[in-house]
Amino acid sequence: xxxxxxxxxxxxxxxxxxxxxxxxYKGVWVFIELERGRVHPVSWELMGEAGKLAEALNVExxxxxxxxxxxxxxxxxxxxxxxxxxxxYLVKDPILTHYRTEPYTxxxxxxxxxxxxxxxxLGATTLGRDLAGSVATTLKTGLTADCTGLAIDLExxxxxxxxxxxxxxxxxxxxxxxxxxxxxxVRPRVMSMPEAEPGRTGRIVEHPLDLMESAIITKVLDFIxxxxxxxxxxxxxxxxxxxxxxxxxxxxxxxxxxxxEALGAEYGGSRPLVQKGWITADRQIGQTGKTIRPxxxxxxxxxxAIQHRVGVEGADRILAxxxxxxxxxxxxxxxxxVGDALTLLPALTQAFRQQRSVDRLAS
Numbered sequence: 001x002x003x004x005x006x007x008x009x010x011x012x013x014x015x016x017x018x019x020x021x022x023x024x025y026k027g028v029w030v031f032i033e034l035e036r037g038r039v040h041p042v043s044w045e046l047m048g049e050a051g052k053l054a055e056a057l058n059v060e061x062x063x064x065x066x067x068x069x070x071x072x073x074x075x076x077x078x079x080x081x082x083x084x085x086x087x088x089y090l091v092k093d094p095i096l097t098h099y100r101t102e103p104y105t106x107x108x109x110x111x112x113x114x115x116x117x118x119x120x121x122l123g124a125t126t127l128g129r130d131l132a133g134s135v136a137t138t139l140k141t142g143l144t145a146d147c148t149g150l151a152i153d154l155e156x157x158x159x160x161x162x163x164x165x166x167x168x169x170x171x172x173x174x175x176x177x178x179x180x181x182x183x184x185x186v187r188p189r190v191m192s193m194p195e196a197e198p199g200r201t202g203r204i205v206e207h208p209l210d211l212m213e214s215a216i217i218t219k220v221l222d223f224i225x226x227x228x229x230x231x232x233x234x235x236x237x238x239x240x241x242x243x244x245x246x247x248x249x250x251x252x253x254x255x256x257x258x259x260x261e262a263l264g265a266e267y268g269g270s271r272p273l274v275q276k277g278w279i280t281a282d283r284q285i286g287q288t289g290k291t292i293r294p295x296x297x298x299x300x301x302x303x304x305a306i307q308h309r310v311g312v313e314g315a316d317r318i319l320a321x322x323x324x325x326x327x328x329x330x331x332x333x334x335x336x337x338v339g340d341a342l343t344l345l346p347a348l349t350q351a352f353r354q355q356r357s358v359d360r361l362a363s
Contacts, residue, residue, distance in 0.1 A: 018157075025118040025180040028054040029062040029089075031108065031131070032080055033123050035099060036223070037072040039079065041193065041236065042123030046186060047083040048194030049150050050121055053159070056152035060086040062117055066107045068097040077204060082196040086203070089115060093209040098220040099127050103211055105134040111207050112139060117181045119159050121150075124185035132185050142176030143183040146287075148190055148310055149173075158182065164287050164310055188235045189293040189314060232266060232283045234290040239265035239298075240315075242285050243273065246301020246322060246341055250278040255345040256300055262352040268292075270302050286311035300341040304329025321345075 028050045033040040047061070054061045063080035067073040069092040077088035091107040108131065112120065120135075122128040124146050136143035149162035153175065159182040162173045176182040234240060241263065243256040253273070260267035268283040268290065285292060286308040297315040302308060304320065304327055312318065313332050320333035321341045330336045337344060 019178065022118075022178075022180050025116045027059045027062050027087075027115075027117045028057065028119040029064055029112075029117040029121065029181070030080075030085075031120065031122040031128070032063050032065045032076055033125060033127055034065055034067045034072060034076050035127065037070075037075075039076050040123055040125060040127075040188070042125060042128070042186070042188040043080075044083045044196075045188070045191040045193055046121045046123060047080065047085065049186070049191050050119075051084040051194070053119060053150060053152055056154075057118070057157060059118070062086065062115075063088045064091075064108060064111055065089070066091045066096055066104055068092065068094055070097075074204075078201075079196075081200050081202040082198055083194055084197075084200075088202060088204050090204060090206045091209050092206070093211070095209065095211060095213055095216065098223065099131075100216060100218045100220065101130055101134050102216050102218060103209070104131055105138055106211055107207075107209050108135050109138045110209070112181060114207060115205070120181040120183045122183070122185050124187040128185055132183060136183050139179075139181070141179040141181060141183060142174075143185070144174045144176070145185050147184045147186050150184060150186070159184065164306070187291045189291045192293070192314070232268060232280075232290075234266050234268050234283065234285065234292050237266035237292070237294050239263050239296045240268060240285070240292055240294045241265050241298045241300065242268045242270065242302060243278075243300045243341075244270040244302030245272050246303070246324075248301075248342065250276070252342055253278050255342065255349070259298070259300075259345055259349045259352070262349045262356065265296075270308050299329055299333070300345060302329055303327050304332070 030046045030050045032043045050061045061084050063085035065073045065076050073090050073092050080088055089111050095103050122132045144161035147161045147163045151160045153160045158175045160173050161184045162171055165172045241256050241260040243253055256267050268285045269279045271286055273279045274281050274284045287310040291311045293314040295316045297312055298319045300321045318333040320329040320336045321344055323340050325338045
């Protein structure tokens with residue numbers, strides 16, 4: 001998704017010969033995030049990237065599945081094969097019914113130590129971020145967070161992980177040279193969803209969890225689904241309407257909400273709106289907020305700085321409305337309107353409402 005291209009040559013001073021103790025590490029793995037019988041879509045997005053990395057290294061793609069002994073792990077493993085896994089490593093135990101850092105860290109580190117992957121990818125979700133940091137610390141290896149690009153350095157055969165830095169003003173490429181596995185997290189919707197191949201199969205390797213419930217400090221008392229929290233679900237919305245500072249004041253943000261309602265869309269905004277208190281943090285779009293890949297993204301009064309661009313340029317279509325003809329957002333928007341958002345938004349809302357009324361009558 002990023003314009004930055006990971007380094008294709010070894011960084012200066014980096015040897016192309018792996019230390020002897022690292023040569024046993026082979027394969028590209030993806031941690032399949034499974035909660036309450038459902039796989040987070042970011043896992044399948046990462047499977048597509050894992051396939052490209054594995055092809056460059058001529059190694060297998062592995063999927064790691066951790067969860068309860070209720071059949072959900074096996075079902076997810078079969079689905080992982082359709083997205084490109086060659087082998088699935090399963091850790092099943094009643095202790096793993098709910099996510100808790102301690103048992104999941106032990107399960108994943110045990111599997112890594114036993115089968116030695118050279119690359120491990122996890123989704124940068126709430127669960128994935130927590131687990132990745134804990135596992136990387138336990139294994140004493142490197143972790144690159146919130147990557148926007150992954151590639152194999154052709155000379156050194158190391159993972160080149162590209163991510164924004166300095167508040168999103170620069171993109172840097174990071175290599176983990178002297179430790180394994182090389183770990184990276186990627187936010188949902190940064191990578192495209194691969195096509196599944198129904199009927200594809202692979203090998204299953206089961207690994208036991210040597211842990212007693214009495215040894216775990218954290219206990220799960222209740223589970224409250226996100227849908228009960230009335231939080232925004234921007235990452236997987238087909239249409240997103242967002243506002244920026246160009247709206248002028250918080251009282252004008254309702255124009256964004258009204259257009260979103262007319263389109264049956266989600267609504268959000270740029271980072272300054274969160275900082276000003278116009279919108280809540282769960283509706284922030286961009287590098288430090290949500291990454292989105294909708295079919296249509298309408299940006300109203302948003303300048304389009306690199307921090308915002310990183311989070312939206314995977315959209316199928318971007319329509320930008322801005323009164324400044326030189327706004328950076330016009331450099332990557334598919335369609336642009338130079339004009340006052342406060343005038344254009346009500347007109348668009350009225351037009352879409354009328355069209356929906358016509359469609360309902362016609363049906």
